[in-house]
């Protein structure tokens with residue numbers, strides 16, 4: 001049996017265990033997915049311990065994504081290095097037995113939040129990313145992953161953030177790290193003008209989680225937009241309601257969560273992810 005899991009602190013309310021175990025059941029992989037909550041200063045020891053124990057793969061969540069990307073033992077792929085955060089570790093174990101090959105530096109790191117956002121926009125939103133103009137609201141962990149992902153997929157990216165310097169720094173990093181990228185950054189007051197001629201809009205802030213509020217003025221939204229809200233609790237945010245009322249195509253945050261999990265499953269097992277079964281499990285827990 002293979003062991004996969006999640007390290008974070010806290011991890012108590014994670015939706016990843018039911019989503020991944022539904023995938024193992026659907027494709028007949030003999031595996032379990034468990035959660036680990038190391039102390040905040042013990043993530044390096046936790047990753048090395050997992051490697052030594054033959055854990056096959058780990059997802060990484062708050063507050064460890066940046067710390068894990070910086071570990072000597074982890075080789076982050078190009079996009080995860082550019083984002084500066086890893087959310088999926090592959091211990092290069094044998095997918096059948098779970099025995100680790102134990103080659104030094106054999107732990108690879110990916111950031112599947114990047115793929116999660118792009119796939120959700122393409123597959124649920126029907127968005128064509130290459131050649132589009134995308135507005136990303138937020139420049140924290142999710143904002144970085146989304147901005148790099150969209151630029152890498154060929155969009156012109158505009159980042160708007162409450163703290164303007166984080167947006168301009170992120171835009172500069174995107175232009176530096178992604179070949180042929182065009183990106184700019186600004187404060188939240190840039191949103192109205194930017195959204196007017198945008199094709200894609202992503203909320204990558206936490207605004208909308210705790211209260212029924214939105215970071216995007218409703219009057220800025222229009223019918224030619226595909227709008228993804230990274231917030232998945234609640235599923236139907238004020239931004240998505242406003243976007244639907246404006247005639248835009250809406251994609252809720254559970255689709256991004258699903259596709260980041262599906263991409264991790266693919267890295268670990270090399271198999272096509274059973275997205276239908278994973279989505280059913282995820283939404284059963286979100287709706288509960």
Ligand code: NAP
Nearest residue numbers: 138139140141142143162163204205206230231253256257
């Ligand atoms: P984070 O690193 O803490 O960043 C938070 C972001 O929200 C920053 O850009 C911050 O702006 C902004 N923000 C916070 N409060 C604000 C306010 N009152 N007004 C305007 N902007 C505000 O968090 P994160 O990890 O990026 O997560 C952001 C959201 O994405 C969360 O809801 C999280 O659950 C969600 N998420 C979803 C997925 C998914 O798969 N669906 C994956 C990852 C994250 P400042 O820079 O000015 O502080």
